[in-house]
Each structure stands twice: as structure tokens, then as C-alpha cells.
Amino acid sequence: MRLALAASAALVLAAAATSSANAQPLADTAAALRDKALAGSPAYPVLESLTTEIGARPAGSAAQRRAMEWGVAKLKALGFQNVHTEPFTITAWVRGPESAEVTGVNPQHLAILGLGGSVPTPAGGVEAEIALFHTYADLLAAPMGSLKGKIAVVTEAMVRTQDGSGYGAANPIRRSGASEAAKRGAVAYLCRSLATNENRLPHTGALDYTPDAPKIPAAALSVVDAEQLDRMVALGKPVRVKLSLDSHTVPNAPAWNVVGEVVGREKPDQIIVIGGHLDSWDPGTGAIDDGAGVAITVGAAKLINDLPAHPKRTVRVVMFGSEEMDGSGEAYAKAHAAEAPHIVLTGESDEGADPIWSLALPKGTADLPAMKTLANVLAPLKIFVDRAPSRFGGSDVVGLVMQGVPVIDYHQDATRYFDIHHSADDTLDKVDRPKMDQNVAAWAALVYVVAESDVDLRPAAAKP
């Protein structure tokens, strides 16, 4: 079937080459792009190259510099125009050796990962009795001072959902738990990984310290180890844990957004900005988070670049350089503030490589003719247009959204995503190529329809 689709796509694209692109109906080319992607898009080889040749690439690391060089070379090799980097600086966080164990007469190793941004423990580690809370609400209900000298532990489980909302709901446990524990006197903080898998691989992620509490070291326990601590505490005797985290920060570390374009043939100054983020957490190879998003958007733009004629507007792909610990979206929005009125649409792919199931459009645009055309092209991909409007777009484009740039949200199936993300298990084998190509198909169709039509997705009040 993939071969048959490819052949039909080739026929339509050949037809486009011999007629004027203007005369070619929008829907036919969008459908042909879709089918070409489904028949085997350029995305998977891009992802395989990134994860195999570069591997993990935390922002500010030497690997991220190599990833930047890889990105420039890859975009040039794929034929993109105006390939360049846009440098900025971040405060990089660098993980050092880490360990944790239950101490006492029956010592047991605990599988942990320090949270991004955590301060280190004192040399030699910190050892203390734990105060275990089965829910984050229980921690928040603990009186000030009640955790004095203790290691606070929260073992609340994140809920598996299709739309990833379980992660959002659980996020304060990781983001804010350390400061909440510190306010109550704790000397360190451990939380159950924000994850849905049951294995010994912990999931890291960034934390935020609040100014009104001492900064204490913080780490994520694997789901299995969190459950083990639950059982140990249930035995009724005090449980002591020793935690040792080394880490340091690098101020003014270099980082880069890597950019390539498919220059529009009629209105090159009207721009669609799409992308994923090139940085990853350090334990895995950043396959689903977010090599996939980079590969999907590059793959979609590459298919458009290979059309016999470029669409009217410019398609710009950005490999954002520092999403996990912040920085790339802010840098991009700041650098392109003057250009923002000319950015006709933005969006980010940053939810792995499992299928897209719905599209959220800017408020009030679903009934525009071009969007109706798009909806028809997406329907065979089992993607519907959500009744709710788009909102977020992704961490790297929300800065543009705040400047009034229209945004779309493609909702992917996130059921498996939190089994893997931010852990050592974020590797290429977790990506199903046909499912990733469904993403490429959806992005290619969407971007082409907006780039080739004159559709205006800004609300009437916000027209430049």
C-alpha cells in the first residue's frame, strides 16, 4: 500500500510540475504531500542520523555544539535555503555523579536522577530520615518546620492519559516540590518520576526554586523505587536515605537555534515558523523528546521544498537549542519581535512520534475555506479539527504567540510518551516509523495549505 500511495503521489506531483502551481488545486497538492509522507518520509533517516551520530545533547554541552553543526549540515544537504544559526547564551546545568541508597542494617540501592537545575548535595552526600508523603497535597499540608532535618519524599503517581494532561497535573510535584519541602525544613527532596512506566529507569526534568526557600538538592526516584519506599515505610520503622548529587552550572554557555527556509515564491516575507527542539536530556538519546519533532518538521518542510514550485509564502524550520532548561523560545521571540507581524503561523512538534489525533486552530478560523480544505486532507489521517481553539503551540513558540502570532496545536497520542521521555529509555527503537510519518503527513499538508493560500489566521482586531 505504501508503494501504491507513493506512485499516486508521484503522479500528482508530476502533474503539478507541468501545469502552473497556481492552477493546481490546493487540496490535490496537499493530499499528494500527505500521501508521499505516508509512503516513507525523509523524517526517520534524519532522526536516525541525529540519535546515532550525536546521541544525547543537553543545552550548553559539547554534544549540543556538535548537534548544531549536524543541524546546519543536514539542512544544507536537504536543500534548504538561508541555513544559519542564531546564537544566544544560557546558564547550562551539568549533571555529575549521582547516587542514592537506603541506609541502615539492610542497605538498598535506589535508582534516581537529579532534577535539572538542582543544587548539588554537600560533598559526601546528605543522609537523613525520610518523611514520605503519598500525595503532593499531603506535603503541602505539612506544617512549616515539620520536616526539619528530613528528606521529604512524595510518591504520588502520575496518571496515564491520551492527551498528556496527567503530566501537566503532576508537574508541580517535580517543579515546585523542592522549594515546598525546603520551606518546611527539609534538607533534600525526592519525588516519584513523572512517568507512567513501571521500571527502574528514573525520569528527570527541570525544577524551579522559589526565592522564599533555601535551595535543597532534589532528584526523581524511578517508579519502582518510589513503590519500594512506600513498602519500607509501611513496615513502621524509620527509613533513612543517603543522597549524593553532583552538578554545576555554566553561566553564559553558548546555544543556538538552527534555521533553514523554503523561500516563498510570491510572498517570501510572509513566514510560517515551525520546528522542534534540538536539545535533549542527558540520559537517553533524545529520540522522542525531541529529535522526533525536529525530524517531523524538517521532513515536512523537505517535502514542500521538493515540490516543483515553492508555495507562495516562506516556510521556516527552526531547531530550537534549549527547550528543556528554557532559553531558545525566549531568544527566538526576542530576536524576531520586529518580524512577528509577518509570521502568519507558528507551531512546534514536541510530543514524540505517535499519531496526531486532532488539530486545534486559531479561534474562529476553522470555517475559513483553506482550513476546510485542510480538514478534508487530514481526515484520512484520522485527525479531526478540535472544537476548542489552539492555545500553547509549544515552549519554543509561545513567545511568538504572546506577540500575536497565530498558532496551531497538533495533539498527539501521548499514551506511551511518559513511559519514555526524560529517561535513559528515550531512544530510537521507541519510534514507530509509520506513526512518525503520519505526523509528517499532517504537518506537510497543514504548512502547504497555509503557505500556498492567502489565508489570514489572525483575529480581525490584530491585523497588522
Next chain:
Amino acid sequence: MRLALAASAALVLAAAATSSANAQPLADTAAALRDKALAGSPAYPVLESLTTEIGARPAGSAAQRRAMEWGVAKLKALGFQNVHTEPFTITAWVRGPESAEVTGVNPQHLAILGLGGSVPTPAGGVEAEIALFHTYADLLAAPMGSLKGKIAVVTEAMVRTQDGSGYGAANPIRRSGASEAAKRGAVAYLCRSLATNENRLPHTGALDYTPDAPKIPAAALSVVDAEQLDRMVALGKPVRVKLSLDSHTVPNAPAWNVVGEVVGREKPDQIIVIGGHLDSWDPGTGAIDDGAGVAITVGAAKLINDLPAHPKRTVRVVMFGSEEMDGSGEAYAKAHAAEAPHIVLTGESDEGADPIWSLALPKGTADLPAMKTLANVLAPLKIFVDRAPSRFGGSDVVGLVMQGVPVIDYHQDATRYFDIHHSADDTLDKVDRPKMDQNVAAWAALVYVVAESDVDLRPAAAKP
């Protein structure tokens, strides 16, 4: 349904208490034991206690001494008779810090576990170009001297099977690969974990060095990391790996088989020996390998111990102290050689806690009336009697089998087993309590039928 079964089991057991055990039909009591196990056996609390309070317990370690003490206390608390330990010594192998990475311009961490018995690398590790073989046969086909100075890597995948035979077939890759590579000049050896899961947790296991080759350090790659090396080699450039393994051996380390009995009421000198092994690999908590086997056999014997009258013959449960690196079965067979003619049956539970699907009996015994009775009791558990006779019994009882002791093999569903065993993921959460109780039901019924009947499972020519 579990409650209803429990009530019916209680009725039958109460009936047994008020009548003579002799008059009580064999089948009824065996079925009542079966149903009592299904309604919630004593096994799971035993396993939870062992994995939570002791955790990992490699033979020769301090944890294994604590496990021995735990075993004695547990058997006494459960009411077993003649609880004691039988000490022996082993050469213990102790893992130290380990690491591996691809070196060069794009260094990448590799998830590995040293193989049990491996020699350490020189201090600072060994770094060399790899010679990668997609199959073990390819390694064996490599000419002598062809791997001089290289790290040999075998990435052949183990096949998932219901009966675990995929593990047996792949075993030489781990057991013999290091010596085969060394014969050909290799300085170190890496193999893909003998495992069926796709994650970053490697699976260890013992190797055997042959006398005709230098001892080189050897480790197992996680399945994911083996696939990553496959991809790197496919890029066509040399791949260099640095491997660092620390380990040492402890000669004459103390170890123990822990024993408890349900003393027979009429023929106490006729003995059924069952058990599992108490030692485990170090990365997990030894839940399925083999805390489960210990808990299943202890749980089954406990149900028999709690009968209103003990069966005629003695039921002996042994927690074997050194299966993974050998020693406990050999020690047991040696210590009990004189007793072997009086051991009427043996068997070991060492395949996790998923359901039993068939029973292999000693050759020619399936048609004995007691075994026909047993088959009927097992049928509702979805266990059939295999046409093929029993063979192995398990590493810890094969020594008895060599001395002519009849043996049974319970075949468990091993489909999931090699996702977990010998890895950090061998933890309590992987055990499904109702499935483990099906095992307990099967062992209790089997052991009771043999202990209460006069069935003779020895071949005619081998009668003492």
C-alpha cells in the same frame, strides 16, 4: 470468587479435621489445598517481606547472610519443623564500579552490566576498536588471531518463547563468548543481553572461562545499546569503545542452604525436597529470580503444614543459597548423598511467578493412580501432564537427580520472564499475585498427593 473458593476450602479442611486423614480421599484434600491457595496463599507476603526487607542478595554478600537469617526466622514463624541452615563455602564474585562508552568525537554512554565471574579490566579500563558480529556463529567463524587487540561484540537477539527455550539457545553467547573471543585475540567482550525487553536495563548472568584462552573482561549491553552499536557500525567508520569493569572474588565465602520441614506423620524418613533459591543477582531485588520460587514452595508447604494432620511423608523446603554462581545444589547433593535413596521426589521453582502450564513427571509414572488423581486436581488450574517425562528439575536439585532421585518439572509461562530476570527490573511489582497463587496451588496439590499416598516414582530398576 476467591472468597467462595476460600469458604469451600475451609469446609473440606474442617471435614478433614474431624475425620481420619486416611479416610479423607486424597483428591478432596489436594483440591481443597489448591482452592485455598487460589483464595490467597501465604506466598506473596513472604516474597514482599524478602524483597522489601532484604532486597538484592548475591551469594557471598552481607545481604545474603541477612537473607539467611531472614529465612530461618520466617520458616520458624510459619511453624515449620527442624528449621536449620546447612553451611557451605563458595568463591563469591563481587561487582565494583562499571562503565562503558563509545569514544571519539561523538562520545556516547553505553548501558552495561559486567557478567558474573568476569575478571576486571586493568585500572583505567580498556579502550579499543570493536569487531561487531550480528550472530554468535559469525564470531565462531572468525579466524584465530583476527580479533587481536579488539573488543569483540555480539549483538544476536534472544528469541521470546513461552517455554524459555530461547534463553537456552542463546546461552552460549553469554557463557562462552568471552573465551571464544579471547582465543581469537580479543581484549574484551560485549554481548547483547540475553533478554527480550527493549530498554536500557542490561541483564547480567554468569560466564564460564575455558582453560585454553586468556580470561578477558566481559559485560552485557542493554538491548537498546546493542542496537545502537549495530547502527553505529552501519555508518561504516571504525567504532571505539572504552570499557571499565571492577570486580573481585572472595574465596571461601560462607553460604547457606536454609531448611524447614513438615514432618510426616507415618513415614517421616521418606522425604520430598522442594525449594527455590534465596540468592539473587545484585541489580534488582530478586523478586522473580528467585524470591518467587522460595515464596511459592514455602507457601505450598505452609498450607500442608496447616492441615489438621500432616501427610504420611515429610515435606522439606530448601532455600538454596547459591544458584546464580553455582554452589548450593552441589553442596546439597553432597551433604545428602546418603539420604538420597529416601528422597521420594524433588523439584525446584525457578522460573518466576507466571502460571504453570504443564507438568512433566518421571518417565512411566503418569498412569499411576496417584498421578491420575493429581492430574484431575491440576486440570482446573489449566495445567496438563506433558507426554514427555521430566528431566532437569532445576540447578539446585539436579545433583539429587543425578543420584537417582525422581524429579518433576513444572513448566511456567516464561513469555515475560526474560524481560526482567538478571536486571535491575527484577522487582516485586512484576509479580502478579493471583498468578503466583496458581503456582502455589499446583505445588501444594502435587506435594500433598505424593506425601500422603504411597506412590513410588522411581523406575523399577532403581528401587533402593
